[in-house]
């Protein structure tokens with residue numbers, strides 16, 4: 112399968128269902144993200160659940176890539192779930208960006224994000240969007256350094272029954288402002304009640 116994109120150190124290419132056990136093992140070896148966001152370690156079917164989880168049915172989208180981050184030895188080191196044209200044309204949503212712990216703090220995330228951004232831009236993206244759970248400090252700092260800005264927050268109860276806030280962040284790829292973004296995606300407006 113051709114990679115979705117490639118960087119100096121990594122190839123990011125779609126995972127097949129047969130590779131889900133390898134991803135599950137990666138999740139289980141790096142439970143900190145799940146503990147911080149879900150309040151629980153990854154469940155026994157976490158990777159399969161992520162593999163099957165499509166955007167909510169009331170939102171339109173173009174393509175969805177469930178992609179592994181492979182190093183030069185072809186070992187799986189992370190996962191990126193990307194959706195094009197979510198709710199509006201030109202809005203690309205990162206549903207998950209996850210690297211194993213040994214890659215964090217090495218510049219790998221930045222290298223991968225730059226390539227993601229270039230790929231999205233080449234294919235017509237004008238905005239990048241994602242949700243970060245408040246308190247996932249490393250991720251919050253990383254996205255802010257990448258140039259994302261908050262548009263709205265959403266409250267939810269996580270798998271452990273804890274009240275959490277997700278901050279919806281966006282980044283313009285063409286110098287657009289947040290007002291233009293909200294015209295495109297009214298559901299992301301700060302006081303929106305849209306689902």
Ligand SMILES: CC(C)(COP(=O)(O)OP(=O)(O)OC[C@H]1O[C@@H](n2cnc3c(N)ncnc32)[C@H](O)[C@@H]1OP(=O)(O)O)[C@@H](O)C(=O)NCCC(=O)NCCS
Nearest residue numbers: 144208209210215216217218220221242243249250252253
């Ligand atoms: C979120 C995530 C992708 C961010 O990647 P990261 O490598 O941890 O973040 P950074 O690139 O900001 O690196 C963290 C630190 O490493 C250091 N660092 C960054 N680039 C470096 C490089 N090229 N060389 C050496 N050190 C470097 C910096 O000290 C940086 O800290 P700073 O904020 O003071 O600049 C990663 O932590 C991760 O996969 N987390 C688990 C999953 C997750 O939370 N995903 C996000 C969901 S919204």
